[in-house]
Amino acid sequence: MVKPIIAPSILASDFAHLGCNCHKMYDSGADWLHIDVMDGHFVPNISLGPPIITSLRKEIPREEGKPTFFDCHMMVSEPEKWVPEIAKAGGDQYTFHYESTKDPVALVKLIKDHGLKAACAIKPGTDVGVLYPLAESLDMALVMTVEPGFGGQKFMKDMMPKVEDLRSKYPQLNIQVDGGLGEATIDDAANAGANVIVAGTSCFTAPDPSKLISLLRSKVEDSLASKGVLDK
Numbered sequence: 001m002v003k004p005i006i007a008p009s010i011l012a013s014d015f016a017h018l019g020c021n022c023h024k025m026y027d028s029g030a031d032w033l034h035i036d037v038m039d040g041h042f043v044p045n046i047s048l049g050p051p052i053i054t055s056l057r058k059e060i061p062r063e064e065g066k067p068t069f070f071d072c073h074m075m076v077s078e079p080e081k082w083v084p085e086i087a088k089a090g091g092d093q094y095t096f097h098y099e100s101t102k103d104p105v106a107l108v109k110l111i112k113d114h115g116l117k118a119a120c121a122i123k124p125g126t127d128v129g130v131l132y133p134l135a136e137s138l139d140m141a142l143v144m145t146v147e148p149g150f151g152g153q154k155f156m157k158d159m160m161p162k163v164e165d166l167r168s169k170y171p172q173l174n175i176q177v178d179g180g181l182g183e184a185t186i187d188d189a190a191n192a193g194a195n196v197i198v199a200g201t202s203c204f205t206a207p208d209p210s211k212l213i214s215l216l217r218s219k220v221e222d223s224l225a226s227k228g229v230l231d232k
């Protein structure tokens with residue numbers, strides 16, 4: 001059984017006001033913050049890294065009963081290298097890209113040994129079948145719905161068969177979609193069976209983020225209930 005999880009991507013925040021903007025997302029009903037770490041090698045962009053996550057964790061300390069989960073999406077060439085630093089900085093989940101590692105099984109173990117939840121992402125051109133041998137050991141699978149690297153891109157609806165395939169094979173797995181999600185695209189993602197919705201531009205530009213977050217949540221909830229996999 002899985003729950004709807006709405007995760008605003010802080011890449012769309014004005015970084016000059018990052019702390020305030022992150023509080024605003026949690027106050028608006030976000031479950032997680034999605035933190036995009038980019039190294040300029042795996043993707044053609046540089047975003048932020050462990051020092052900023054450390055500062056954010058000081059600003060948003062872990063507190064029982066409060067949403068403070070940091071979902072770290074590692075768009076980096078050497079995902080093994082950054083596990084200890086992300087753990088130390090205060091990350092909660094470490095999502096590596098399948099395309100960036102030679103040994104995903106060892107990497108999942110390394111991530112869990114550092115007390116982090118382990119997730120694996122696939123780029124749009126990667127076959128969903130690469131996730132099958134890993135799925136039982138993962139806390140989440142991420143199906144990218146844009147080419148990783150930049151916010152504000154167009155949602156790729158043709159990725160939805162990957163989500164449908166994973167949901168039918170792994171009803172209990174957290175399945176995340178990332179890129180171009182918002183009011184216009186949530187139906188496609190929810191109907192396919194995604195339960196973790198990353199939304200950057202849509203959340204950070206919404207006149208009322210709480211309204212958007214509750215809309216995204218209710219669409220996911222309805223779809224999970226219709227599939228009989230909603231954790232109430």
Ligand SMILES: O=C(CO)[C@@H](O)[C@H](O)COP(=O)(O)O
Nearest residue numbers: 148149150151152180200201
């Ligand atoms: O990982 C990425 C981009 O590489 C995403 O997390 C984007 O930041 C999502 O942004 P929007 O498409 O929602 O603006």
